[in-house]
Amino acid sequence: MRSTDYQSRWLRMAKAMKPNTLVKALSGAPLIWSMLADDGTPATTIHRMFSQQCWREDGIAGGAVLVAGAVFMLPTLMVAATVYTSRCGARVRIDTGKSRPRQWVEQVTLGVRLAVPPPWYYIFELYRPTHYQRAAEYLYRSETKSGIYDMLRRQRGCHESTEGLRDKALFGIRCREHGLPVVDTLATARDGVIEGIDALPDADLFFKPIKGAGGRGASRWIFIGDNRYRASDGQVVTKEVLQAHLCELSRDERYLVRRYVTAEPTLSDLTPGALSTVRVVTCLDATGTPEATHAVFRMASSRDVVVDNFHAGGVASSVDLATGTLGMATDLGLSADSRWWSTHPTTGAPILGRRLPHWEAVRDLATRAHCAFGDQVAIGWDIAILENGPCLIEGNKSPDLDIVQRTSRTPAGNSRLGDLLAQHLTNAFAT
Numbered sequence: 001m002r003s004t005d006y007q008s009r010w011l012r013m014a015k016a017m018k019p020n021t022l023v024k025a026l027s028g029a030p031l032i033w034s035m036l037a038d039d040g041t042p043a044t045t046i047h048r049m050f051s052q053q054c055w056r057e058d059g060i061a062g063g064a065v066l067v068a069g070a071v072f073m074l075p076t077l078m079v080a081a082t083v084y085t086s087r088c089g090a091r092v093r094i095d096t097g098k099s100r101p102r103q104w105v106e107q108v109t110l111g112v113r114l115a116v117p118p119p120w121y122y123i124f125e126l127y128r129p130t131h132y133q134r135a136a137e138y139l140y141r142s143e144t145k146s147g148i149y150d151m152l153r154r155q156r157g158c159h160e161s162t163e164g165l166r167d168k169a170l171f172g173i174r175c176r177e178h179g180l181p182v183v184d185t186l187a188t189a190r191d192g193v194i195e196g197i198d199a200l201p202d203a204d205l206f207f208k209p210i211k212g213a214g215g216r217g218a219s220r221w222i223f224i225g226d227n228r229y230r231a232s233d234g235q236v237v238t239k240e241v242l243q244a245h246l247c248e249l250s251r252d253e254r255y256l257v258r259r260y261v262t263a264e265p266t267l268s269d270l271t272p273g274a275l276s277t278v279r280v281v282t283c284l285d286a287t288g289t290p291e292a293t294h295a296v297f298r299m300a301s302s303r304d305v306v307v308d309n310f311h312a313g314g315v316a317s318s319v320d321l322a323t324g325t326l327g328m329a330t331d332l333g334l335s336a337d338s339r340w341w342s343t344h345p346t347t348g349a350p351i352l353g354r355r356l357p358h359w360e361a362v363r364d365l366a367t368r369a370h371c372a373f374g375d376q377v378a379i380g381w382d383i384a385i386l387e388n389g390p391c392l393i394e395g396n397k398s399p400d401l402d403i404v405q406r407t408s409r410t411p412a413g414n415s416r417l418g419d420l421l422a423q424h425l426t427n428a429f430a431t
Helices: 003-018 017-028 030-034 042-057 059-072 071-097 098-112 118-123 141-156 159-166 168-177 239-249 265-270 358-371 402-408 415-428
Strands: 185-190 193-195 204-210 217-225 228-231 236-238 255-259 277-283 290-299 315-319 326-331 380-385 389-396
Touching: 017 030, 017 059, 017 071, 017 141, 030 042, 030 059, 030 098, 042 059, 042 141, 042 415, 059 071, 071 118, 098 118, 118 389, 118 402, 141 415, 159 168, 159 389, 168 185, 168 389, 185 239, 193 239, 204 239, 228 239, 236 239, 239 255, 277 358, 277 402, 277 415, 290 358, 290 402, 290 415, 315 402, 326 402, 358 380, 358 389
Parallel strands: none
Antiparallel strands: 185 193, 185 255, 204 217, 204 255, 217 228, 228 236, 277 290, 277 380, 290 315, 315 326, 380 389
16 A cells, blocks of 8 residues: 555656646746745736745645755756856856856856846846846746746636637637738648648748747748749749648648738848747736737848747847837847847848837737737737738737847836736735
């Protein structure tokens, strides 16, 4: 009997060791943030509520994983700090004069004190004294992407709208039902069969997994006539070969076929290899009305890529919500040559101070779109600015805040978004 109980306990722990739980455990955030003094700020409220719900939702087995992870937190921190200091330390030393050993010590210190993972020391430029002092005000990926967003969705029970955001085919249908401009979906493909059309049209096409994220699996095919298409790498294939390729892709996961659209002509010099989009983050206020809180303009960094995703090597610039004016552009900040640009790194086109066309319509579209998914607390909208105005590309149920906080060089924890998220968490989980 004792052996059976012992095995059962280990089985429960094994089931609790999900990737997201392990990431949270090794960061030490559930433990460290539970000890934060309540200073009444939105950022601290978010950290504390996240910690509280981790312990509540993960149960006894999950709690054991969180405790075990905290034991290994320090060696994990030390290894990660060594890796990222080796990668980025020389650049930061030249930029700030701060030695690599000191950078390493600061990363470990922030990890132990505030559960800041070493990569974000460089993403958020916490090596700068003013940023270092505000480290607790930032919202970190492990507490947002698979943390507070999921917690709020489970509490609100918004399965239908969540699936509408996760599934890009359903997203298009829902948007059209609400009269929202959305990029055309021509067909879907699954289990080796193309559905919705008999043959691929003679047009520029874009393939993407229906439930893909971060640009994974995306490809662009430009129609060049004579029944042929050219890929971004220069490969030329016939329509029959391309259809067979799509069918083969769909045997592993469902794919979406969209018409490839191009940006408004005045933005062509900022779209060298892929369609540039605006990421607008919206959040419900206390009355349930969507409000735009942040915006970022995303651009491909070279001509041979097909997506503008920040985490896929793209660059991005913060957008002034009131005017649509662009700030300096930057990459994620995790390479040896990461930097900031006032002009596009490939085309040389001006970025800083440039105003996006149709800006009021972009902002309005984001808030109207949120109304179609009104039980979601926060959504990140990818909006293309086309010649005839803004058009929805997709909605993101767990909007990334790395891009928002890095491009603005400002933490989001005590921003308007942080204030709204703290209110929703308090209303949902405060005891």
